[in-house]
Amino acid sequence: MGSLIVTDIGELVTADGSGVGEPALGLVHDAEIVVVGHEVVYAGPRGGGPRPADLPPPVAIDSVDGRLVSPGLCDPHTHPLWAGERTREFDLRNQGVRYAEIQRQGGGILATVRATTAASDEALIAGMRARLHRMLAQGVTRCEAKTGYGLLPAAELRLLDLLVQAAAGQPVSVSPTLLCHVPPPGLSPAERADLVAALAAILPEAKRRGAEALDVYCDEGAFTLAETEFLLRAGRAAGLRLRCHAEQFTHTGAAERAACLGATSVEHLEQIDPAGVVALARAGTVANLLPGAALTLRLPWPDARRLIDAGVRVALGTDLNPGTSLSESLPLMMTLACTQMGMSCAEAWLAVTIHAAHAVGSSGRLRAGARADIVVWDAEGYREVCQHFGVPLAQRVYIAGQLVWEAAPGPAR
Numbered sequence: 001m002g003s004l005i006v007t008d009i010g011e012l013v014t015a016d017g018s019g020v021g022e023p024a025l026g027l028v029h030d031a032e033i034v035v036v037g038h039e040v041v042y043a044g045p046r047g048g049g050p051r052p053a054d055l056p057p058p059v060a061i062d063s064v065d066g067r068l069v070s071p072g073l074c075d076p077h078t079h080p081l082w083a084g085e086r087t088r089e090f091d092l093r094n095q096g097v098r099y100a101e102i103q104r105q106g107g108g109i110l111a112t113v114r115a116t117t118a119a120s121d122e123a124l125i126a127g128m129r130a131r132l133h134r135m136l137a138q139g140v141t142r143c144e145a146k147t148g149y150g151l152l153p154a155a156e157l158r159l160l161d162l163l164v165q166a167a168a169g170q171p172v173s174v175s176p177t178l179l180c181h182v183p184p185p186g187l188s189p190a191e192r193a194d195l196v197a198a199l200a201a202i203l204p205e206a207k208r209r210g211a212e213a214l215d216v217y218c219d220e221g222a223f224t225l226a227e228t229e230f231l232l233r234a235g236r237a238a239g240l241r242l243r244c245h246a247e248q249f250t251h252t253g254a255a256e257r258a259a260c261l262g263a264t265s266v267e268h269l270e271q272i273d274p275a276g277v278v279a280l281a282r283a284g285t286v287a288n289l290l291p292g293a294a295l296t297l298r299l300p301w302p303d304a305r306r307l308i309d310a311g312v313r314v315a316l317g318t319d320l321n322p323g324t325s326l327s328e329s330l331p332l333m334m335t336l337a338c339t340q341m342g343m344s345c346a347e348a349w350l351a352v353t354i355h356a357a358h359a360v361g362s363s364g365r366l367r368a369g370a371r372a373d374i375v376v377w378d379a380e381g382y383r384e385v386c387q388h389f390g391v392p393l394a395q396r397v398y399i400a401g402q403l404v405w406e407a408a409p410g411p412a413r
């Protein structure tokens with residue numbers, strides 16, 4: 001067990017402050033972090049931590065030359081396990097072709113279900129690992145990851161097993177979620193009821209196989225509010241955390257209902273109403289806002305300002321998926337949140353650290369006792385990561401005290 005000192009930090013985001021906005025970022029200037037083994041033992045002003053001679057050897061020193069350092073980012077909403085691609089659908093949609101026509105031409109979620117069903121286990125695992133690596137290069141050290149392109153119970157359990165296998169041994173830690181995505185088309189009412197019952201019945205098995213949460217997609221064309229409530233209750237009984245894709249295209253009341261059922265997070269929320277906002281604030285449910293989907297589909301931007309002002313914990317996710325948000329970049333979501341959704345830079349940082357971490361059951365902070373997930377940024381201050389978009393700014397990423405990713409060296413600053 002060695003030690004690590006990250007020093008000469010120009011600006012340190014600990015995400016361990018108090019209150020809201022910038023004070024909650026717990027900024028420290030001219031700072032250092034001391035790590036022993038996997039854990040932070042000190043994060044604060046330079047010179048305030050234990051001396052190198054008092055640390056377990058060998059002691060590695062990373063002098064970051066005045067750069068910004070933060071906790072590893074957490075992506076609380078991803079769909080990273082799929083095969084196939086939907087680039088033509090992207091192109092058609094941008095030219096004004098309607099979704100029904102895209103589906104008629106073989107696009108949409110069902111295209112991904114077909115390709116994923118046909119793909120080998122090895123290809124699916126390799127695809128997800130490549131996506132996890134791209135997340136890491138964007139400063140992400142932990143993510144939530146959903147199944148959902150199997151639709152039927154046995155197919156969803158297959159994807160859950162592959163998701164757990166793909167995550168094994170990878171630096172980015174993964175919190176698996178079983179997603180009830182959409183019912184297959186053409187079911188009779190009786191077949192649909194059977195499907196919902198069968199999905200509910202596999203939830204204890206999903207928990208045994210590594211699922212930490214259940215997510216249900218409630219919308220027109222997906223599950224109804226009554227089906228969603230039935231599935232969420234079954235998930236709660238199985239000991240899973242609850243999530244709900246809610247109020248994306250149509251207002252269904254799912255966000256309010258999920259909050260009342262104790263959901264950890266609700267997702268999307270473009271169409272949330274005032275009662276839903278109040279319910280989220282009261283229940284402490286995290287609002288996972290997904291600007292990548294709003295950007296791709298040209299939906300109204302989620303109203304982050306209204307949620308934050310009402311006291312709701314707002315997190316940001318990429319919604320990484322092959323159709324409606326093909327991006328592993330959480331920093332890009334921070335830029336969109338600041339420029340389009342009324343969030344301050346400090347709020348965007350809190351959304352990808354402590355609030356996202358709350359949604360996936362981790363800490364998201366840098367303080368004594370925390371796992372040493374640390375990102376060194378090619379930036380001098382936290383606002384720069386929000387403003388400077390479209391290029392990777394993560395310079396080095398440590399997970400549990402180990403250097404797991406480093407950008408190719410550029411010219412000296």
Ligand SMILES: [Zn+2]
Binds near residue numbers: 077079245267
């Ligand atoms: Zn999603």
